Amino acid sequence: MRMALSGQRLRRVTVVVAALLTIGSASAASGMSASAASAPPSMANRVVPEPAVVQPSSAQYRITAGTTINVQSGSAETTAIATGLASLLRPSTGFALPVVNSSLQLHRRTTHGITLMLSGSSNLGPEGYQLDVTNSAVVIVAAQNAGLFYGVQTLRQLLPAAADARTRQSVQWIVPGGHISDQPRFPYRGAMLDVSRHFFGVPVVERLIDEISLYKVNTLHLHLSDDQGWRIAIASWPNLTIHGGSTEVGGDAGGFFTQAQYMQIVAYAKAHYVTIVPEIDGPGHTNAALSSYAQLNCNNVAPPLYTGTDVGFSSLCVSKSVTYQFEQDVLTELANITPGPYLHIGGDEAQSTSLADYTTFESKELPIVAAVGKTPIGWHDVTKINPPTSFIAQFWGTTTTDTATAAAAARGNKVIMSPANKAYLDMMYTPATKLGQNWAAYIEVKDAYSWDPGNYLTGVTGSSVLGVEGPIWSETLLNMANIEFMAFPRLPALAELGWSPESTHNWASFQARLGAQGPRWTVEGVNFYASPQIPWAPGTKGGVD
Ligand code: NGO
Numbered sequence: 001m002r003m004a005l006s007g008q009r010l011r012r013v014t015v016v017v018a019a020l021l022t023i024g025s026a027s028a029a030s031g032m033s034a035s036a037a038s039a040p041p042s043m044a045n046r047v048v049p050e051p052a053v054v055q056p057s058s059a060q061y062r063i064t065a066g067t068t069i070n071v072q073s074g075s076a077e078t079t080a081i082a083t084g085l086a087s088l089l090r091p092s093t094g095f096a097l098p099v100v101n102s103s104l105q106l107h108r109r110t111t112h113g114i115t116l117m118l119s120g121s122s123n124l125g126p127e128g129y130q131l132d133v134t135n136s137a138v139v140i141v142a143a144q145n146a147g148l149f150y151g152v153q154t155l156r157q158l159l160p161a162a163a164d165a166r167t168r169q170s171v172q173w174i175v176p177g178g179h180i181s182d183q184p185r186f187p188y189r190g191a192m193l194d195v196s197r198h199f200f201g202v203p204v205v206e207r208l209i210d211e212i213s214l215y216k217v218n219t220l221h222l223h224l225s226d227d228q229g230w231r232i233a234i235a236s237w238p239n240l241t242i243h244g245g246s247t248e249v250g251g252d253a254g255g256f257f258t259q260a261q262y263m264q265i266v267a268y269a270k271a272h273y274v275t276i277v278p279e280i281d282g283p284g285h286t287n288a289a290l291s292s293y294a295q296l297n298c299n300n301v302a303p304p305l306y307t308g309t310d311v312g313f314s315s316l317c318v319s320k321s322v323t324y325q326f327e328q329d330v331l332t333e334l335a336n337i338t339p340g341p342y343l344h345i346g347g348d349e350a351q352s353t354s355l356a357d358y359t360t361f362e363s364k365e366l367p368i369v370a371a372v373g374k375t376p377i378g379w380h381d382v383t384k385i386n387p388p389t390s391f392i393a394q395f396w397g398t399t400t401t402d403t404a405t406a407a408a409a410a411r412g413n414k415v416i417m418s419p420a421n422k423a424y425l426d427m428m429y430t431p432a433t434k435l436g437q438n439w440a441a442y443i444e445v446k447d448a449y450s451w452d453p454g455n456y457l458t459g460v461t462g463s464s465v466l467g468v469e470g471p472i473w474s475e476t477l478l479n480m481a482n483i484e485f486m487a488f489p490r491l492p493a494l495a496e497l498g499w500s501p502e503s504t505h506n507w508a509s510f511q512a513r514l515g516a517q518g519p520r521w522t523v524e525g526v527n528f529y530a531s532p533q534i535p536w537a538p539g540t541k542g543g544v545d
Contacts, residue, residue, distance in 0.1 A: 043133070043178040045512045047157045048492045049216060049499035051182035059135045059177025063159075065095050068113040070102045075118060077145045080271065082116050085152050089159075094168040114138040114155075116148045127218070127273075128183025131155065133175050146273045147183075150216050154180060157214070161519035161539065186453070188416055188467025189498035190219035190277070191425075191491055193483070194474040196226035196288070197309070198248050199255035204480045206268050211484070211526060213272040215495035220269055221277040221344060221377075221469060227287035227306045227314055229254045232262055232278065236329040237293065244288035244305070249475055251307040259337050266339060277377060278334050281346025282327070283353045283361045287314040295322050309475045312351030318361045327368050335372035343369050348379035348396070359385045366391060377416065383408040392466060395457060396420050398440050406459030414466040417453040423494055425486045426473035429529055434545040435476050436486055445531045449493040449510055452502060468498040481527040485543050488521060488528035489514055511535060518542075 043056040069086050071078045079101055086097040100113075119141045124130065129142040129151035140151035158176055162169040191212050193205065209220060224232045230244035233256060245256035257265070266276050286296075287306045294302040298317040316323050331343060345365055350358050362378075362385045369376040370390065380393040383404040387393075389412035395405055398421040409415055417423065420440035427443045428436040441447065453468045455461050470491050477483055492514060497505075511534055518540030521528045530542025 041158075041174060041176040043158060043176045043180065045509065046176075046516050047154050047180075048510070048513050048517060049496035050504045050506075050509065050513065051154065051180045052501050052504070053181040054178065055180075056176065056178040057133075059133060061133050061135060061138050061175040061177065063089070063093060063095065063097075063114075063173035063175070067095060068098050068100045070100045070113055070115040072117055073101045075145070078116050078118060078148060081145060081148050081152060084271075085114070085155070088156070089163055089173075091167060092163050092165040092169050092171075093173055112137055115140070116152070117141045118145070118148070119143060124181075125183045127187075127216075128181075129154075130182070131180040133158070133177045133179075135177070138175055146218075149213075149273045150182070153214050153216060154182065157516075157520075161523050164520055164523045184216065184499045185501055186465060186467035186498050188219055188469070189217045189495055190221055190416070190467065190469035191217055191487065192221035192223060192279075192418075192469055192471035194223040194226070194426075194472060195231045195257075196223055196229045196248075197474040198250075198478055199229060199231055199245070200474075200480070200483070201255060202257070202261050202264060204483070205265050207480060208483065208487075209265075209269050209272050209274050211488070211524075212491060212495070213274055215492045216499050217491070217495050218273055219275050219277055219467075219469065221279060221471070222265075223279045223281070223471075223473075224257075225280050225288060225346075226285045227311070228308075229256075230288040230292065231256045232334065233258050234330050234333050235259070236333065237326065239292040240289060240330075242292075244292035247305050247307055249307055249309055259333070263337050266337070270339070275340040275342070276338065277340060277342045277344050278338055279344035279346055279377075280327075280330055280334065281348070282365065283316040283318060283347075283358065284312060284314055284350035285346060285348065286316050289326075290314055290316070293326075295320070296326060312349045315350060315352040315357075316361065318353065318357035323361075324364050324368070327365055331368050331372050331374075335374050338374070341375050342377050342392070343372070343374040344377040344394075345369060345382070346379060347382040350381065355384075362387065380405045380408075380415070383413065386411075387413065389413050392416060394418055394469065395460070396424075396471070397457075400456060401458045405457065409460045409464040413464075415457070415460050415464055416466050416469050417456060417460075418469045418471055419451070419456065422448060422451050422456075423468065423470050424473065425470045425490055426475065426477070429531065433529075435482055437473075437476065443490065445489055445493055445514070445533050446507060448490040449496070449507060451497070452505070453497050454502060468494050470494040481543070484527040485529055485545060488526055488543075489517065489531065489534065492517065515540075 069082045071082045082099045124143045126144050127146045129147035131151050132139045142148045162171045230240040233241045241256040248254040269276050291305050377392040380395045383393050392414045394416040396418050428438050515535045518536035522541045527543030
């Protein structure tokens with residue numbers, strides 16, 4: 001691994017030196033002394049997550065009033081990606097940036113303007129892309145549209161941060177030249193939002209999707225039910241939201257998504273190449289459901305709604321058949337409005353359920369998920385019942401050994417890595433952080449970055465690891481500003497662990513590239529934690545705790 005790292009560094013240094021030499025001669029040729037020219041922007045040290053291969057050149061592409069965004073004729077999805085880029089850049093540049101659905105010859109399209117092209121080549125993988133920037137053109141090539149979308153996210157980060165402004169800026173819109181070839185290390189790169197402890201509506205979720213997709217995060221897990229609130233309307237059990245969604249932690253009015261609103265989120269996510277993973281937790285973390293329907297309780301008495309933050313006190317009644325009718329109805333309705341492949345069934349902290357009952361419950365629950373045509377994900381607690389290998393375990397422990405999860409991986413189960421002391425975005429950064437909790441750890445940016453999801457948990461390595469997820473639990477988080485403060489900049493750190501090859505992992509490089517995101521978040525109004533560990537680029541204004 002060390003050898004690969006130094007090889008990679010050596011190659012980059014060589015490329016940079018070559019680029020500098022070329023710049024020197026170009027400046028001399030234009031009559032400008034090399035020392036008078038200010039350092040041109042480089043493709044290196046700008047992009048998070050770090051692309052697999054970056055080869056800067058001395059070229060520069062300048063977006064001007066004459067720039068067009070070209071797509072292959074016939075692909076509506078590619079046109080939508082190009083239109084998204086044009087809509088983003090029009091307000092700040094003031095340029096028309098027409099999207100040209102072009103049937104021009106290949107060489108015409110690729111030598112002028114910005115071109116998005118699907119190629120037949122599959123060696124880029126389903127999410128990979130290549131980006132080439134010359135003096136006359138930017139060309140993004142991918143096998144699939146997801147790859148074109150990710151190439152566009154890289155292009156956005158190569159542009160000045162002012163590109164994301166909503167008003168016209170007087171800036172030279174220069175894209176530094178070179179070649180990038182990129183594809184992800186892991187297929188699952190996720191964030192989770194807990195909408196149960198505090199409810200957040202559609203605009204918050206959509207803004208979060210905007211923010212995470214810039215870092216090539218492709219999954220948003222929504223924690224839709226817990227003791228404090230049930231947040232998705234279920235037509236066959238309406239009291240779940242009417243009663244169970246009516247409050248939240250602290251006692252304020254809660255809220256819930258109608259199925260139409262949920263489908264709106266799913267569609268918005270899809271347009272950003274993000275898959276929604278809905279979670280219905282059980283048999284514990286179910287007080288909101290138990291409070292809504294007395295028959296789900298073994299004693300037929302509905303408990304009051306709960307607005308505190310304790311865990312582990314509630315359990316569905318495992319011995320009643322109505323419990324499984326309930327699960328069947330809920331998961332069927334949810335599967336019908338969820339095009340993604342996964343349903344998350346929770347399964348954590350069932351401290352009020354005996355092991356025998358827990359085993360019974362999960363053994364009946366998992367086939368329901370399969371019957372509605374979905375792949376089950378659950379917290380790693382479920383591995384203690386020896387689930388079938390189709391089950392995906394989400395590890396949230398604070399140790400680097402977990403016997404049951406390792407045994408599941410040995411049997412063939414896949415694992416999503418969310419170790420609470422590295423990946424929990426509700427943990428405080430330092431003892432001085434006002435928001436968040438500290439039961440698992442204080443997690444500064446370096447802690448969030450400095451671990452290898454593919455080689456962290458004993459016995460859970462390589463192809464057992466599906467990916468990484470950063471959960472945003474919301475016991476202490478009241479609004480978008482709070483969510484952003486905890487997620488940024490740690491979520492981009494986790495996104496890099498999920499996307500970039502392990503050989504590129506380098507704290508110093510990450511510090512510089514993360515520092516370059518500061519002006520962008522400032523322009524976008526993202527309320528982020530300006531960690532003292534990071535050399536923030538000029539133009540950065542940190543957020544508030
Ligand atoms: C735990 C618990 C959640 C809390 C979270 C807070 C899991 C999987 N169950 O993580 O209910 O909200 O910690 O950090």
